[in-house]
Amino acid sequence: MSLRNTVFKLLRYSGLPWLIRETLQRRRVTIAMFHDIEAEHAEQVFGYLAKKFNVISLDDYLAARQSGDASRLPDKALIITLDDGHIRNRTLLPVLEKLNLPATIFLCAGIVDTRRHYWFKYKHPEIDTQALKLVPNHVRLETLARVGFTPEREFDSPQAMSKAQIQEMASRVNFQSHTTFHPCLHTCTEAEAREEVFGSKKILEQDFGLRINALAYPNGDYCERDIELIKQAGYDCAIAVDFGYNTLKTPAYRLKRLSVDDTDNVDAVCVKVSGLWTVLMWLAGKRRLKPHPQPLPRGGGGLHSASNGVSQVGMPPDLNDVSAPLPIAQVSRDQAPLPTGGGVGGGVVALGQPSNPKPFNQ
Numbered sequence: 001m002s003l004r005n006t007v008f009k010l011l012r013y014s015g016l017p018w019l020i021r022e023t024l025q026r027r028r029v030t031i032a033m034f035h036d037i038e039a040e041h042a043e044q045v046f047g048y049l050a051k052k053f054n055v056i057s058l059d060d061y062l063a064a065r066q067s068g069d070a071s072r073l074p075d076k077a078l079i080i081t082l083d084d085g086h087i088r089n090r091t092l093l094p095v096l097e098k099l100n101l102p103a104t105i106f107l108c109a110g111i112v113d114t115r116r117h118y119w120f121k122y123k124h125p126e127i128d129t130q131a132l133k134l135v136p137n138h139v140r141l142e143t144l145a146r147v148g149f150t151p152e153r154e155f156d157s158p159q160a161m162s163k164a165q166i167q168e169m170a171s172r173v174n175f176q177s178h179t180t181f182h183p184c185l186h187t188c189t190e191a192e193a194r195e196e197v198f199g200s201k202k203i204l205e206q207d208f209g210l211r212i213n214a215l216a217y218p219n220g221d222y223c224e225r226d227i228e229l230i231k232q233a234g235y236d237c238a239i240a241v242d243f244g245y246n247t248l249k250t251p252a253y254r255l256k257r258l259s260v261d262d263t264d265n266v267d268a269v270c271v272k273v274s275g276l277w278t279v280l281m282w283l284a285g286k287r288r289l290k291p292h293p294q295p296l297p298r299g300g301g302g303l304h305s306a307s308n309g310v311s312q313v314g315m316p317p318d319l320n321d322v323s324a325p326l327p328i329a330q331v332s333r334d335q336a337p338l339p340t341g342g343g344v345g346g347g348v349v350a351l352g353q354p355s356n357p358k359p360f361n362q
């Protein structure tokens with residue numbers, strides 16, 4: 001057994017996850033985040049969650065919020081969510097049916113039912129995906145375009161579910177928005193963020209016939225401006241990857257969620273959905289709990305230009321200059337600080353490997 005697995009096993013049987021579940025999580029709603037979990041493994045993991053928690057739907061939780069009546073929710077309520085709309089999610093339908101569980105899948109409206117690909121899965125030796133999550137959206141797009149990726153490019157095979165697959169699952173699964181093309185919203189201009197927030201809702205409602213009332217922030221990142229846009233677009237809630245559990249009073253556009261890796265075994269899932277793992281990582285200095293960024297400045301002036309002499313707390317230096325060291329405060333919770341002095345060649349963001357290679361939120 002690997003050291004990692006041994007640590008998770010020890011933590012699981014330490015009794016701490018049980019203690020947390022029976023106290024802190026007992027009268028709160030835990031939201032667990034998956035992405036592209038394999039079906040057979042999902043049966044084990046979801047089956048475990050169903051034994052230890054009462055799995056409810058996101059709509060059950062929203063209805064309880066609206067009524068203000070917490071007694072409508074079971075103790076130890078847990079919501080299963082999956083981000084992005086990966087094509088393999090379609091194989092989860094028999095698992096969810098067999099276990100009789102609801103789940104919410106957050107779709108990228110511009111990628112589902114096409115052969116377009118997720119930008120963060122595009123592999124190229126000159127691309128550092130984590131670095132691209134930290135630069136202004138136009139820099140990310142220009143950088144990707146230089147190495148052959150555009151959001152609209154159609155590849156040979158799809159990475160996301162088709163409309164037919166979504167419709168087949170819709171009786172069991174609640175589909176919601178994960179924006180259109182999955183930029184980190186705070187790196188977008190207001191116009192870009194607006195298009196992602198409003199546009200994805202419109203596509204999913206008009207083209208897919210879905211009722212969209214929730215959005216999951218790409219990479220879990222958001223800023224105040226994004227919340228305003230999401231409210232204006234008519235969403236009832238938005239889901240982050242902020243640490244913690246939810247009550248009826250948790251701000252609706254900052255719902256807390258705990259991340260689980262798709263390949264985590266049941267020991268690791270037990271520890272992670274208790275929140276214990278995030279706390280331990282935080283204590284070890286490997287994770288930040290509350291790092292919400294401001295919108296990134298865009299070059300050439302504008303409201304948020306860093307070069308206009310206006311000092312804003314937490315604002316990074318001009319991020320159009322990708323060689324500039326990024327302040328730690330700007331680094332998202334699950335993103336390791338970038339090594340400074342990384343090479344920038346030919347205008348392509350190539351800041352080297354993140355110092356912490358663990359999986360990131362997507």
Ligand SMILES: [Zn+2]
Nearest residue numbers: 083084219362
């Ligand atoms: Zn995502």
